[in-house]
Amino acid sequence: MVKRAYASTEKKAGSQTVVEITEDGLSELLSRARGVQNGLCSIPVEERLIVIEKIGQAWEEKRRKGELESLKHELSASTGYSPQTIDLELSLVPSALNSLSIKRNLVASFPFEISCLERFTEVGKDEYCWYRPRGPVFIISSGNSLIPPLIPTTISLATGNMTLLRPSLANFFGVKAVYSLLEDISGDVAELMREALAISYFSHDSPSLDYLLTKSKVGVINFWGGEPARTEISRRVSSNPNHPDLIINGPLTGYAIVDASSATESAALALARNILLFDQQLCSSPTEGAFIGDWEDAVEFVTMVGKKLDDLTETLPPKVTESRAYVIEGIRRSLQFKGSMVFKSGSSPNWTIALSKSRSVLDDALQAFPEFGLHTRRRFMEIIVLEKYEDALRMIEELPKRKSFRGIDGVQSVGLSVSDDSRERLCAGLAERGIFRILPLEDMYMRSALEPYDGMNLAQAFTYAVYRRDKPLEA
């Protein structure tokens, strides 16, 4: 990936062989950081974004020509997503690299003009700020999907950081394929970006990883993930005498709330789409739902969702294994025998919705199938029929403590299809309970360019502000 070839070593990780930059290689790479970052900072942000945009354009061109077919199948095998889902994901790469979107994000991230990323920018009379790269930034990115690693990496590069990305084994080849397109872009800016970006896998017991975390002069370590890696990473980073910033984006999930007055066909379609997209593996994917209203209304609504799921499954079929079919069938029965009403795809284990009265039954059902944890549940949702909106807030608050949601920190996104009257009250209640995103159910999977990431501003986290005042403050 990088222009320069740093000392590396081949390593077996799971069933794959990966190339890992050695400690010496990292040392050399990091020694160049200041020069590279200064070089990037001297380039107007707009120009940096043009190069990033070009990566997206080149990607789209390759996709159009069908040159990503083998990668598609490789990623399908490594992630467990169906080829159709990977297709969808590949089509979204240009959006993640869209210069206008990134610019909007940067504009929203800084209190002043984005020229503050290039030079001292006046922020008051004779007062200035220059947001400098805090890097090098070491990103340990999230797992299955291809897009999430692109977001922090691109922002890190756009804000002028030397960026070292460690993808997961599942998405490694996808991420690499995206940024390798930098190689074909001409010009000094692209040249500098090539120098600024290194992609390498590091196994958990790698001396290189240990060096990065405990000794190196990286400025920021951005970790996306959960336990037990999170605690281990934190422990190691805390012993680094250079005190890099550790930014953790922990595992989160999504929630859907629908009330009887808004349980329309379009809400059913929206929920169905969210259940199918990326097999609910995104932090924004709703993995449980609350229906506020009567049982009969809920049954009617879920029946509609089922029809939509059947329709959508034709274009986005799941990847079904015998083992998955066995577990899902077992859990369906377990839920049914413990009191839920189970809606399911007709002839195969494509999708499942369990409708439960007043409380979740899933925790009980999991006793027989402990392997059916959150990350194994795909195209599966339990919807709990509740009387009051407050009950839904309580469910969301208690979610991370439940056995069926073990491993997540909390709810990131709540998709709403509720009456206007209740929306305001509900939003306030959700904000009080630490929810990061409140969205329409229709597109809760979509990120606006203006959005913070899990409640924080990544671009600011990857930079530090240099404040300058040329004259004494007036009394």
Next chain:
Amino acid sequence: MSSSEIFKRASESRLLKDPYVEKVWRLIGDTGLFKKSPDFLESLRRDLLRESLDFFKRHSGYYSQLFERLDIDPKSADFPDLAKLAIPSDMLRGDGQKQFLIDDVEQGGEFFTSSGTTGKEPVKIYRSPLDLAIMIKANTYLFEHVYGGKLEEGKGIALFLAAPELRHKLSFVAFVQLTLEYKDIELLYGMDMVQGETSGTQWQKLVPNRERILKFMKSKAEPKLLFTAPAGIYLLSQNFEKMNILKRIVYKLVTGTPPIELGRGGVIVTGGGSKGYTLPPYDDIVSLSRKYFLAKDSSGQEIPTPFMDVLGMTETLTALIDRHGSLNKIPHPLSQVFLLDPRTYGVIEEDGKEGILGIFNPFVTSWLETFYPGDLMSSMPSTSYYGREFKYIRRFTVEEGWDLQRACGGTMEEMMTRKG
């Protein structure tokens, strides 16, 4: 409880006043069932299915609600409904069976558990005295049918390569002991259970009891019945196979074996899976064992030693039994054995297709015993009373999900794996 105590308590069961239970009790004692036609038995089982569902509806608020939720009317229920009612055995782990027991379940019975070799909590099943009595009768008659004759009371000797403590844990061991008690046939346990410590955890292991094994070997009683896991007979035979000539002569002088004469009506009955050993195919185990274990038919003519294999599990009151070389696995005439499509979980009607084994035992009175344990089998037409025989294919292996935990929660994959 001894078999006589079981029958005494069973005869006092209040449930026998229920017409359905009374009918079941009568049928289970009818050995004439094994001579009926497949069509007759199928029709009988259909009737029993309906009456059984009605019985459970009457005796359990839980089942009453469940049938309503599953849209099943006991009066018109049919075999495809079993696909809805069958539960995976995993639901019977720990206290899972509790919710399925009828409201007026009779106390004073026994609990059996699975061996727990899967690493999960074992399956635990309660058997009331009446159910235990049904178990003894049903399995004895099924065994005798496949064996090819009646076990005569007080005749013969049996060796079970298990420890006596397992009688109160494993239902297969209980069934063998109770049946032999019922028939007044002497049973020797060929193993002892030793308590031991390994890596700081308590565990139990079986060691051979040479004295009792020798007693069986030297016994002149006929028939000799040897009950064992396939690993047991394989290891014994392999032990003989590996002896050098000198050792074999000495062994022969001391024990009179090998070969081991099982005598007229002698049989080797296997069951219970591999028990953690890597074993050769069953056919090879049989061939090897027949070199060292000899048997005769009722007229005294030497015959290839009969092998019967029992497919039982904690959660089924009756087993499926085969006779090697002549009959594949066959259930009790009143058991409805069905295969489920591994994709749709609907009942497979045709023979020849692989499916997930499902069992419904309408004669169990404490809970609606219909479940699928996670074994793949296929069926084939048969001239037997059942009209169908079954062949074991393999046990399901279930991915545990750790390898999928890569989304937000699993960026350091190696740390997420259990494989180190």
